[in-house]
Amino acid sequence: MANLKVVIVGAGVVGVCCARTLAxxxxxxxxxxxxxxxxxxxxxxxxxxHIVVNDGDEAGLQLCKLGRSIWRDDSPEIAGEDGFIETGTLWMAEDDATFEELARSAARLESAGISVELLKGKSFSDVEPALARDLVGGLRLPEDGVLYAPVVAAAMMQEAKQMGATFRPRVTVSSVETGMVRLADGNCIGADAIVIASGLNALDLLEESGIEVPIVPREGQLAITARGTRVLTHHVVEAGYQQGAHGVVEEAVACAILPRSTGQLCIGSSRRPRQAGAVDRELMEKIIARCDRFLPGIGRLPILRCWSGTRAATADSRPLIGPVPAQRGVWIASGFEGLGITQAPAAAQLIKDSIYGTRSPIDPRAWDPARSMTTS
Ligand SMILES: Cc1cc2nc3c(=O)[nH]c(=O)nc-3n(C[C@H](O)[C@H](O)[C@H](O)COP(=O)(O)OP(=O)(O)OC[C@H]3O[C@@H](n4cnc5c(N)ncnc54)[C@H](O)[C@@H]3O)c2cc1C
Structure with missing residues (x-):
């Protein structure tokens, strides 16, 4: 199977991770x-x-853990300072009840082999002195980190190209079926294996085959400060942030602040069940106000740019990674919601193992697309 011809639809972080792994x-x-x-x-x-091992369900934790370990050991060197940097994550608790939840989370993470540190009072404020003084404490995951995905994705593709892979921009795929990728311009590309890594648009590509993929949009808004404003070393997140990631809430806002290697702070975040559109100033003000509660003064820092983006979410909050049912030779990797950058290299490993029939380092069944894709 050395010369297996694989077409990957989508050059986002998931598609290029698949490209490098398969090449x-x-x-x-x-x-x-x-x-x-x-x-x-x-x-x-x-x-x-943010590259984070998330204490969600057990399967999700394993996917994050594998993804993080690949980013840590195998981030492309040519990405330089935009590649993986170990900042650690600091989950912050405003009150005793939230701190108790963090303590339970620490126990679960520890039993899964993740390094954690529970911090309270002075030991907490010593770690990040710029944070609000009235916070009760936090949970530190020292091996988490950050990377800048657009640059890292380009570097991954560069590495794949060095192993013979090809990238074709400005090619719109209209549908996918066994052995064939149909393009919007009427042309077709034949392939032994096809990987759909087109994010939210995975829906459209399988429509003609009568396959429904339950992926829905979840919008998020972010802002970035000017250089020279990096007053944090950790990626700091308010405990409970992930609660907004599950279920369909009309609007959720939580503090998440990411320190960039450029000396900037990336400020987020929000969740609404819709596609990204223009920045909603009122919502952005709520996000900054929430962050100001945890990092006093952030609201006065100069903001260079605000933007919105769309997360691709599934009904059960688990990505779809594996073979598409009733479409021999077609695989899908989509529906990662807010963890796709973290989980992309792990998903690529599972896709490669499924295509080649090799054993995966983690059990892939939790993400089997057959659990929720229906054929009409
Ligand atoms: C506001 C926000 C914050 C986030 N923060 C984090 C974070 O801190 N950590 C983390 O791990 N994750 C985070 N995520 C999630 C993460 O960004 C995504 O899960 C991940 O980027 C998805 O990558 P992807 O390759 O699956 O899809 P995408 O990046 O969406 O790429 C899909 C690609 O497919 C192409 N495409 C689509 N349709 C077609 C077609 N018909 N023909 C040809 N090409 C097509 C598109 O042009 C695109 O390039 C965040 C997301 C958002 C929106």
Missing amino acids: RSGAEVLVVDQGEAVGVRGGTAAGMG
């Missing part, structure tokens, strides 16, 4: 994207870039 296995890889370059559209262009 390393000897596949002949072609990545196509409707955009003009790698990683400049979709969630990859809009995301924060």
Whole structure:
């Protein structure tokens, strides 16, 4: 199977991780994207870039853990300072009840082999002195980090190209079926294996085959401060942030602040069940006010840019990673909500193992697309 011809639809972080992993296995890889370059559209262009082991469900934790370990050990060197940087995550608790939740989370993470540190009072404020003095404490995950996904995605594709992979920009795919990728211009590309990594648009590509993929949009808004404003070393997040990531709440706002290697702070975040549109100033003010509660003074820092992006979410909050039911030779990797950058290299590993029939380092069944894709 060394010369297996694989077409990957989508040059976001998930698509290019698949490209590098499959090219390393000897596949002949072609990545196509409707955009003009790698990683400049979709969630990859809009995301924060927090690489985090999330204490969600057990399966999700394993996917994050594998993703983080690949980013830590194998982030492309040519991405330089935009590649993985170990900042650690600091989950912050405003009150005793939230701190108790963090303590329970610490126990679960520890039993899964994740390094954690529970901090209270002075030991907490010593770690990040700029944070509000009345916070009760926090949970530190020292091995988490950050990266800048658009640059890292381009670097991943560069590495894949060095192993013979090809990237074709400005190619819009209209549908996918066994052995065939149909393009909007009427042309077709044949392939032994096809990987749909087109984020939210995965829906449209399988429509003609009568397959429904339950992926829905969840908008988020972010802002970035000017250089020289980095007053934090950790990525800081308010405990309970992930609660807004599940279920369909009309609007959720929580403090998440990411320190960039450029000396800037990326400020977020929000969740609403809709596609990204223009920045909503009122919502952005709520986000900054929430962040100001945890990092007093952030609201007065100069903001260079605000933007909105769309997360692709599934009904059960688990991504779809694996073979598409009733479409031999077609795989999907989509629906990562707010963890796609973290989980992308792990998903690529699972897709590669599924295509080649090799054993995965983690049990892939939790993400089997067959659990929720229906054929009409
Ligand atoms: C506000 C926000 C904050 C986030 N923060 C984080 C974070 O801190 N950490 C984290 O891990 N994750 C985060 N995420 C999630 C993460 O950004 C996404 O899960 C991830 O980028 C998804 O990558 P992807 O490759 O699956 O999809 P995308 O990045 O959306 O890429 C899909 C690609 O497919 C192409 N495409 C689509 N349709 C077609 C077609 N028909 N033909 C050809 N090409 C097509 C698009 O042009 C695009 O380039 C965040 C997301 C948002 C919106």
